[in-house]
Amino acid sequence: MALPNGIPPCNSVSLAEGSRHGPTSWISITIKEGKNRQVRRMTAAVGHATLRLGRVRIGSVTLDGMKNGDIRNLSKAEIESFTTQSGV
Template identity: 55%
Template sequence: MHQHFKIYKPYGMLSQFASNANKQKRKRFLGELGQFPAGTMPIGRLDEKSEGLLLLTTDGKLSNHINSSGIEKEYYALVDGDISDDKILELQKGVEIGFDGKKYQTKACKVYKLNEVPNFPERSKKIRDMRHGPISWVSITLTEGKFRQVRKMTSAVGFPTLRLVRVRVGDILLENLQVGDVNSIAM
């Protein structure tokens, strides 16, 4: 019987359990968050500087299904500047980003500006705040997942991402998890 988990992946941690690469000896890995059954794998990835909801499973077929079926993944991005409605519309329609050395047009997606600051735990590494100029939070929901796509999208419209938190995969929500929390879930 397969096991499934949801975790709040912290900033600065890689979405893998270990590495033999010399350049990654000082990196942080998911194994720090607890003991997982043999064969546990992340479903998708969050880059080292991103945080939030990461699903883990012992079921490779489920992992492949979630990664390749267009299931929605929602992110909250803190961006540098007061993002305008026309830039939100550009993001919704899709923007051109670089991917694997080529230009890539992102698919249309759901994007809106958040009216309230989300209640996330304070990040381990400080980021600039409103004292240094305007910032805004946006929700971006994708059905694709290119390498650092959200960061590249917000930069493409002139609003670089300062903090990125995945809050939803399909119907599974980050909810009230704290950084580093691990919960077993049914899937």
């Protein structure tokens, strides 16, 4: 699986950060509903600290093709998908 645009590969971690935390890797986790610090707690439970956390998708809305600082308006269909997913 390729990383989304704008997320560097794990071997680009600085030497200082790499030596402090040891080897690093990227993982992908998909959850339906996140609670406070849920991903950090899940990775800690299996013995791995979360160094960086990035959201790349909410529902059907992704960050594909966007760069840091980019904004865009949601389509009517995207907005409606949020209200139908949450049961409102």
